[in-house]
Amino acid sequence: MIHRKSRDEIKRMRHAGHIVALVHKKMKEVIEPGISTLELDSIATKIIKENRAIPTFLGYNGFPGSICASINEEVVHGIPSKDRIVKEGDIISIDVGATYGGMVGDGAWTYPVGNVTDEIKRLLKTTEESLFAGIAQMRDGNVLDDISSAIEAVANREKLGIVRQYGGHGVGHNMHEDPFLFNYKVGDHTLIKHGYVIAIEPMLNLGGDAVEVADDEWTVSTVDKKPSAHFEHTVLATEDEPLIITQILQ
Numbered sequence: 001m002i003h004r005k006s007r008d009e010i011k012r013m014r015h016a017g018h019i020v021a022l023v024h025k026k027m028k029e030v031i032e033p034g035i036s037t038l039e040l041d042s043i044a045t046k047i048i049k050e051n052r053a054i055p056t057f058l059g060y061n062g063f064p065g066s067i068c069a070s071i072n073e074e075v076v077h078g079i080p081s082k083d084r085i086v087k088e089g090d091i092i093s094i095d096v097g098a099t100y101g102g103m104v105g106d107g108a109w110t111y112p113v114g115n116v117t118d119e120i121k122r123l124l125k126t127t128e129e130s131l132f133a134g135i136a137q138m139r140d141g142n143v144l145d146d147i148s149s150a151i152e153a154v155a156n157r158e159k160l161g162i163v164r165q166y167g168g169h170g171v172g173h174n175m176h177e178d179p180f181l182f183n184y185k186v187g188d189h190t191l192i193k194h195g196y197v198i199a200i201e202p203m204l205n206l207g208g209d210a211v212e213v214a215d216d217e218w219t220v221s222t223v224d225k226k227p228s229a230h231f232e233h234t235v236l237a238t239e240d241e242p243l244i245i246t247q248i249l250q
């Protein structure tokens with residue numbers, strides 16, 4: 001069942017989303033060659049706790065970090081480690097959730113480390129574009145397939161692989177709620193209603209679609225080892241324009 005959020009729930013979610021956005025603002029500032037994913041995790045934890053929120057990911061199904069930090073060919077769910085240090089030319093995807101007043105905000109962004117190749121710039125730009133194409137379809141009266149199709153069209157135009165096994169999801173009292181949202185058209189005509197909140201999160205690859213899970217049982221990587229990008233916002237359908245929940249409140 002898809003839960004429509006009340007005015008009060010939305011208020012708390014926007015505060016959770018604000019904290020997620022604060023973490024991303026800081027990530028953008030501190031990601032540079034030489035920093036470890038564990039240092040990034042510590043910085044994120046500190047910001048979340050200073051804002052009287054809970055790191056949603058920590059302990060979720062036993063996950064050991066507040067962020068997922070996935071480098072280059074890693075798609076999602078990378079475990080923070082002192083031994084994982086980014087270098088010039090890498091990309092790193094940071095996914096983070098914050099729970100405030102019992103409500104969750106969830107957002108991801110892929111950051112370049114120093115200078116990256118033109119191909120990688122195209123991957124990042126296109127994946128971000130596909131996210132916003134999806135967000136534009138998060139409207140009362142549309143169907144889930146409208147979001148999926150919009151994401152797929154942008155990926156196809158640039159001949160990028162679309163990760164099939166993972167996708168967007170409803171979010172609210174829990175990080176993962178109904179519905180599941182595919183990043184490609186599947187014929188899902190579930191109606192979107194105002195009050196629905198969905199984390200829209202395309203994961204696109206410079207190579208093929210295929211991904212695999214590492215022996216650590218978390219880290220998902222592309223099979224062909226080509227780089228992958230991940231951009232995610234938590235988005236509310238309103239009676240008017242879609243509202244991005246994971247943004248800094250003014």
Ligand code: MG
Pocket residue numbers: 106168169199201232
């Ligand atoms: Mg998510």
